[in-house]
Amino acid sequence: MSNEVMTKEKVDMDPKYIIKLTVTLFVTCVIVAGALGLVNMVTKDKIAAINWENTQNAMKAVVADPDNTEFEATDVTDAMSAAATDAGATLDSAYAVKAGGQDAGYAIKVVASGSQGNIEMMVGVDADGVVTGVSIVKNAETSGIGSKVMENQNGVLDQFQGKSAADGTLVVGSNVDAISGATVSTKGVTTGVNAALAVAGAIG
């Protein structure tokens, strides 16, 4: 019944009126899109520079010798993505680490789920497949609880240094210590580190 009424109403509308509606909306969209294009042109490079600086800072935090290190973006292959997915996390990007011109492993950015959404983290892995550091890029963990893990309280992030694929899968409670009350957040980081080690294995 209500459908019939709807159809009738549509037919009653003057075709000219429909065209007017369409044109008005279309023109508005074009104007707004043009304005956005202008703003984007002004801000694009700046945003890209800021993002790159943040990424670089995160990478510097996870390598042994930050001052003499350069980073080169590496292509993400299907094998690398699959390795991360198998370990329960998502590979975002990978960078080759060059210390004094020498290959010194990789900085791998992975995303794993924490207790309040995703945790983005950078994991440094040296040429021998040993973790050189973990730093959190972005998180939404509960302030005062999960944030303790993100802020590296009691060295919870430092404990991953020196771990490698030879230690087997890292598991909270057996070879990783959690912060009490923030087990889920610690597990999220552990999953990310496992995934990064798997990715490093898939590269080399």
Add this chain to the structure above:
Amino acid sequence: MNFKKQFKEGLLTQNPVLVQVLGMCSTMAITTSFMNGLGMGVSVLLILTASNVVISAIRKIVPDKIRIAMFIVVIAGFVTCVDLLLQAFLPSVASSLGVFIPLIVVNCIILGRAEAFSYKNGVGASLVDGICQGIGYTVVLLIMCVVRELLGAGTFGGGLLGPDGKGIQILPSQFPAGMLTLPVGGFLVLGCLIAAMQWALSRPKKNKEESK
């Protein structure tokens, strides 16, 4: 144009948060530190003012049937501009507000004012309305931020003042109730504020009735 009346409406009698109860989602989510509240409040103020002016300027050529779609296009345009500008020039604010800046598109305050005010009034009045409602929103956000931050984390001015922009520690760190920085704390603080506001608004009426 009655600036004084509109200002009083925006701040008190028609306050967007405390009386119209609009835009609750962002109010709950971001009022955990002073800088968050300030950044969000000012962003909304700018977007609201700009969209009010534009919508009131085009109100005569907007066909009635598609006005909501037109409003949303205009609002989304301004929100995206502010989002890009924040990311480029105030990256720390952009990262701490995160998704709540793009979400201003669907913030009821802006669409509400477009529909209720600027679609029916002139450009000048809409400009003033945008500024006044925006100030009303910002003030409430700041009050909530200060209360939640002080009682929840024991600091003042988080994101702006103090070492590492973490705020000045006022209460000793073992004292605060962390719960207040969680969403449940947002509901509690907002509930108290609305109650206080209703009490304050109903007082003059009661006095008049008694004197009669």
